[in-house]
Amino acid sequence: MRIPCPLCGMRDLREFSVRGAALPEPGGAEWSxxxxxxxxxxxxxxxxxxxxWYHGQGCGAWLVVTRDTVSHEIAGAQLAGxxxxx
Numbered sequence: 001m002r003i004p005c006p007l008c009g010m011r012d013l014r015e016f017s018v019r020g021a022a023l024p025e026p027g028g029a030e031w032s033x034x035x036x037x038x039x040x041x042x043x044x045x046x047x048x049x050x051x052x053w054y055h056g057q058g059c060g061a062w063l064v065v066t067r068d069t070v071s072h073e074i075a076g077a078q079l080a081g082x083x084x085x086x
Contacts, residue, residue: 001013001072001074002074003015003016003053003063003065003074003077004074004076004077005055005058005059005061005063005077006061006063006077006078006079007055007058007059007061007079008055008058008059011055011058014057015055015056015057015058016053016054016055016056016057016058016063017053017054017056018051018052018053019051019052019053019054019062020042020051020052021042021043021049021050021051021052022050022051022052022064022080023038025038026038045069046069046070047068047069047070048066048067048068048069048075049066049067049068049069050064050065050066051064051065051067052064052065052080053065053077061079061080062079062080062081063077063078063079063080064077064078064079064080064082065077
């Protein structure tokens, strides 16, 4: 599988580490049920999913990769923190 890094171009999967679903963080600094849910509850969707990936063997960027969890087809990738990444 090849991942399109916005900084490096198409790169081999082995250069990356997947870090989980790209979900928006709940607001507030205090512990809440929303934070507990964010940290401990995960869906396991079949189909399109947005995930955080780290390009550790390349530029060191964090990416949000849109991937189909059934076919593993990559629909796109962008730098995490970009305006429309959340």
